[in-house]
Amino acid sequence: MDWLQVIVLAVVQGLTEFLPISSSAHLILVPVLTDWQDQGLAFDVALHIGSLTAVVVYFRREVWGMVASSLAALRGRGVDREATLALWVVLATLPVCAVGFVLHDVIEGYMRSTLIIGLSLIGFGMLLGYADWNQRGTRSEYHIRLSDVLVIGAAQVLALIPGTSRSGITITAALLVGMSREGAARFSFLLSIPVIVLAGGLEAVGLIQQPQAIDWPVMAMGSLLSGLSAYLCIHVFLRLIKRLGMQPFVLYRVIFGAWLLWFFHS
Known part of the structure; x- marks a missing residue:
């Protein structure tokens, strides 16, 4: 791999991992627009390490609070809001783990087409737009119920469809059950850790x-660049949605999805 390939792949991965615009949709463009060979599993692992480090560092207080409170709860010292949040993160992750394990080969073998990705970008993008347009909730990640967690966890399974965006579909579900934009985004980012x-x-x-x-x-360079771009992405995204909401990302998804369908299937 040359250094340009390292930089492009790391930055694309770091940015699209957490924005509601689908990392798979963007990464398929790299081999199309370049003559680069596949980067290999080792580089993919390095990029994931960078993204994971970014979200853990950004939410270090929340993560530490959840871990400490969960250990205290296991010792019989009671369940506080941090321990409850940790439980919600685990429960919301179980469905996608189970379905992903069973259908991994099907998804990798039959669903990673530009047609599915383009349609998913547009369809789930419009659903995100609807949820954001009708958003009236004010609850944070510390004020969600078991029923909300079940809905968000079930929605996260849809992220196995390429082009859906894991962050996009979990934020959509969180908005629909009455969370605030920032609360929905923060819970989605915490869900990304497991x-x-x-x-x-x-x-x-x-x-x-x-x-x-x-x-x-x-x-090392790939992991560092992925982590830095992911950290910056999280920080800017949380600030941006307070003022603009999700509509800019919805518009981007629809335009990008339509371009993919035109470019590959016209």
Whole structure:
């Protein structure tokens, strides 16, 4: 891999991992617009490490609070709001883990087409627009109920469809059950932590099964750039949605999806 490829892939991954615009939709453009070879599993793992580090560092207070409170609850010291939030994150993650494990080969083999990605960008983008346009909720991530968690967890399963966007569909569901824009986004980002850990873990298993020479400087640079761009993305996104909502991302999704359908299927 040359350094331009490292920079482009790392920044694209870091930005699109958390914006509601679908990372898979953007990453398919890289081999189309360039003659670069596949970056390999090792680089994918490095990018996931960067993204994971970014979200954990950004929400370090929340993460530490959830871990400490959960350990205290296991010792019989009571369940506070941080321990409850940790439980909600775990419960909302279980459906996508179960379905993803069962349907992994089907998704990778039959659903990663530009037609599905383009239609998903447009369809789920318009659903996000509807949820945001009708948003009246004020509840934060600390004020959600079990019924809300079940809805958001079920919606996250739809993120297995390429082009849907994990953050996009979980934010949509959170808005529909009455959360504020910022609360929906923050809960979505917290949900990304176990998902990224599991996705990176699966890739790491594949890497172990198919040993290859590792270019450590390339891995380190990719992880660093992915992490920096992801951290910046989270920070700007949370500030932006307070003023503009989700509509700019909805418009972008619809235009991008329509372009994909025209470019590949016209």
